[in-house]
Structure formats: structure tokens, C-alpha cells
Amino acid sequence: MSDLSVPSAVVQIGQKVVEAGHRSFLVGPALRDLLTGISPSHFELSTDASLSEILDCFPHGVLIKNRRDTVMVPSHAGSVDVNPFRGGARIESELAHRDFTINAIAYGIVDREWIDPHGGRADLGRGLIRAVRRARDRIDEDPIRALRAIRLAATRDWGLDPELEGALECARTALATIPREPVRRELIAILLSAGASQALAQLDRSRITAELAPGATPGSGAVVDRLPCDLELRLAGWLRGTHAGLVLQGLRFARPTIDRVESLLRYHHADDQINATNPAAAARFARRVGARDLIALIALREAEIESAGDRSEATRSALQVLRESLTWLRNFERTASGRNQLVISGADVMECLACEPGPHVGRAIDYLAECIRLNPTLNSPEALRELLRDWLDEPGHPD
Numbered sequence: 559m560s561d562l563s564v565p566s567a568v569v570q571i572g573q574k575v576v577e578a579g580h581r582s583f584l585v586g587p588a589l590r591d592l593l594t595g596i597s598p599s600h601f602e603l604s605t606d607a608s609l610s611e612i613l614d615c616f617p618h619g620v621l622i623k624n625r626r627d628t629v630m631v632p633s634h635a636g637s638v639d640v641n642p643f644r645g646g647a648r649i650e651s652e653l654a655h656r657d658f659t660i661n662a663i664a665y666g667i668v669d670r671e672w673i674d675p676h677g678g679r680a681d682l683g684r685g686l687i688r689a690v691r692r693a694r695d696r697i698d699e700d701p702i703r704a705l706r707a708i709r710l711a712a713t714r715d716w717g718l719d720p721e722l723e724g725a726l727e728c729a730r731t732a733l734a735t736i737p738r739e740p741v742r743r744e745l746i747a748i749l750l751s752a753g754a755s756q757a758l759a760q761l762d763r764s765r766i767t768a769e770l771a772p773g774a775t776p777g778s779g780a781v782v783d784r785l786p787c788d789l790e791l792r793l794a795g796w797l798r799g800t801h802a803g804l805v806l807q808g809l810r811f812a813r814p815t816i817d818r819v820e821s822l823l824r825y826h827h828a829d830d831q832i833n834a835t836n837p838a839a840a841a842r843f844a845r846r847v848g849a850r851d852l853i854a855l856i857a858l859r860e861a862e863i864e865s866a867g868d869r870s871e872a873t874r875s876a877l878q879v880l881r882e883s884l885t886w887l888r889n890f891e892r893t894a895s896g897r898n899q900l901v902i903s904g905a906d907v908m909e910c911l912a913c914e915p916g917p918h919v920g921r922a923i924d925y926l927a928e929c930i931r932l933n934p935t936l937n938s939p940e941a942l943r944e945l946l947r948d949w950l951d952e953p954g955h956p957d
Contacts, residue, residue, distance in 0.1 A: 562592055562665055565635035568601050571616075572667030575640065578615050580607040583649050583664035583673065590660050593682055594714075599636040603667065604643055604652050612640050649673050657696055657703045658710075658722075659688045687711055688719035697728045701736055704729035705744035708760045712753030718760075726764040733769060738810040745770070745809065749792045755779030758796065770809070773800040777865075784861035790815055791854045794822040795861060822851060826858050856880050900926055902942050910946045925949055 564584060572582040582605045588598040605612065612629045613619060619629040619640070628639045645651035649664045650673065656662035659678035665671070672679075681688050687707050689696040697704055704726045711718050718726075733741060748757040758779030761767045767774050775781075775798050782795040793815070797805055802823050806816045825847055844852055859877060900923065907922050908915065929945055930937040936945065 562589075562670070564592070564665075564667065565601075565633075567633035567635040568603075568638055569667060571631055571633060571638050571640070572603055574615050575603065575605050575607060575612070576668045578607065578611065580605050580611065581649070582667045583652075584667055585649075585652070585664050586656075586661055589663055589665055590678075590682065593663075593679070601633075601636060601638045603638060603640045604649060604664065605640060606643055606647055606649075609642055612642065616640065650675050654690065656690050657700070657706065659690055660686075662690050685714070685716040686719055687716050687722060689722045689725070693719070693722040693725035694728055697725045698732070701729035701732035702740045702744065704733070704764065704766065705741065705748070708757050708764075709744050709748050709751070711760070712748060712757035713751045715753065723760075723764075726760070726766070730765050730769050733766065738808070741770075742809045742811065746789060749782060749796060750787055750789060754792070755783040758782060771797055771800050771805045775799045780865040781858075781861045784864055785857055788854065790818045791822065791858060793819045794826065794854075795858060798823065798826070798862075818851070821847075822854055822858065825851070826855055852880065899930060899937060900942065901937055902926075902939055906939070906943075907946065910943050911950060922946060922949065 562584075568584070572584070575582040582603055584601065585604045586602040588601040591598045607615070609621075609627055609629070613621065616629055616631045619631045622628050622630050622639075626641065626644075628641045631638045631640055641652075643649065643652040644655045653662040653664060653673065653675060656676075659676040659681045661678070662674075662676045663678040663682075664673040666673075676690050687710055707718060707722060707726065710716060748754060748761075751757065756779070758767070759777070761770070762776055762779075774796060778796050778798065781798075782792050785791050785795050793806070793811075794802070797819065803816055803820050806819060825843075847855065856877065859880070863877070904915075904919055904923065907919055907926075911919075911922065913919065926942055926945060930942075936942065
């Protein structure tokens, strides 16, 4: 591991800094990802140049003022953030301010020198997330690091160093004091990850769930893991038992997301309320909810039932009602769509059949809609009238 394959566009940016008389190192998550075979889309260079000197090198760079001033330089490999060292004139002082050892490695962009004062490469080889120096201090500096550690452990299948795991709870109340956007971003990544169950269980153990989503059902990760990778559906799976709307508002989720999660949770036990012997009521429920959310509700109930190991006959019957409602709704929507495409009207149908208004007209229109669904070329006035005459002449026709 004496050398590393860094995109040429990133190397060129680093070389420009070196040509101006400064040192330039690739650092942070991009370096970590390259070491584990992942192609990053965002890079970070750290240098002993000052912010003004960086801007002299890249006059078209974008100065971003945030918790840490940086110059963003676009490249063909992705955006490249160029930052001055923190805490001193040496790269080691910069690395001492990093969160985890696996992110506290530096690679000389020109001289290809490795700087790894905290053993990050060894931890990376072990799949271990360990804080730089004292874990409690790193979490106190930035509580979002607790969620980041949990997310990395879940998405990469890495382990947490015991000291770091013990310090996660320190972020519990402090998370409420930081901007919502990074908290929301980490939660979304956790919920959509393949390791959501592991991550949500860690949030429970660290008592962070109790702060972010008071009332959330313990062990909800087992339900979330069984759901499709649909953010709103997984939020609903996580937030059962909470005032979901208030939780999501507090996290600054968009209003359409909040509305759909609240709707899913409002109806998610509807299978307990629908009477299997009353298909009309089930049909009304299906039309009210809509096919998309009905599919989501079935997935949510199935996930709950599987995680609880509920195999009762009553549960199976209730779910079957929902599935039959979905089948009915799809047939209804398909027929309604076909009706809208017919080139003849209800009046035309009554004229062809020589009849008055009544249920038989609706049945005739449904028959024509199904015919053109199977063969769209039949959707002409002449062909449809011929179909009606054939339909009327069928043996045993009730009309």
C-alpha cells in the first residue's frame, strides 16, 4: 500500500498547490473509500497554504463559509475541497482534529507519502471504527459524529470500538442543538441502508432514539429491514407509536413526506377494521387509500407480522382482505382507464342497444373497455358497435 490510484484531475489540483510552494495531502472519507475499493465522488485536500493562498491558486474556486472555511474546486472527478491545516503548520495537527482514525490518514498528493499517526490503516483493515484520541471529546466537539459512526457501522458492516460505543450516548441531548439538515441526512442514510436493523438497534441502546423519536417502538429495526427501500415507508416503520408528524417536522422533513407517513400510520392497522364479509367496505377503503399506499400498507403489515412471528388465522385473513382490495382496485382503475379511452359515449351505447339508462349500460361499457384493453385496434365506432351487438346476442345474456 505504498501507492494509491488517485484520479488525475484531483492530482492536478494538488500539484497546483505544490507548485505554489505548499504541501498537499489527500485526506478524509475519500481516501478511506479509495483504500477500500470504493470510487468517491467528492474529495478533500489539506494543505499548509492559507485560505487566501488557496484562492490565489484557484481564482475560480468557490469559497464556502461553514463550520470550517474551504475552497471548493470543481473537477472531472468530482468536487474537491481544499482546506488549510487546522491547529498548526503540520499535517499531523490537521489529522488530530478528525473524528475517527479511519478518516485521520493523509496521502501526499505528489510525494506519495503516507501519514498515519493514529493507526487508521490498521483499523481499516480490521473494519474498526475508533475515535481519534478520546472518544468523549470527539463526540462533544460534534454530536453528529455519533450518528455518523452508527451509519458507517451499519452500511459498511464495521464494528464500533468499545470506547466509542460507550461515548455515543453523550450525543443524545446535544443532537437537539445542531442544525437539522445533517441529522436528517444521517437518518435517511441509516433508514435506507441494508443494515438499518443494526443501526436502529444501536440508536435504541444509546438512547438516541428516545430523543429523536419519543415513543418509537423498541426493536423497530426488525420491521424496517423487511420493508422495501422506500424512505416514507421506512420512516413509517420506524415511527410507529410516535407523533410522527411532530417528529418529522422537528427534523425538517418536507411536507409531502410528512403527509404520506402520517397517512400510512393512520391506516396501517386497517386490516383489523375491514370486515372480510363486507367487500363493499373493503372496496371503499381501497379507493380512499389508493393503490400506491395500499401496496405500502400491505408491506408494512407483513413486515410487522413477520418480525413478531404472528401466524394466526385472524392475521392471515385480515391481510388477505387487503390483498383482495388491492386486486379489486387495480381492476377498477384499469376498467376506468379503458372507459375514458372509448371513442363512443354512453348515449351511443344506449342507441346501439335500443335501451334506457340502467346498470346494463355500465356493464356494456365495462365490457367494451376490457375489449380495447386486450386489443386497442378495436377502439373505433364501427368495431365497438359490432362488439356490442355480439355481446347482446351471447346465449344467456341477462339483458
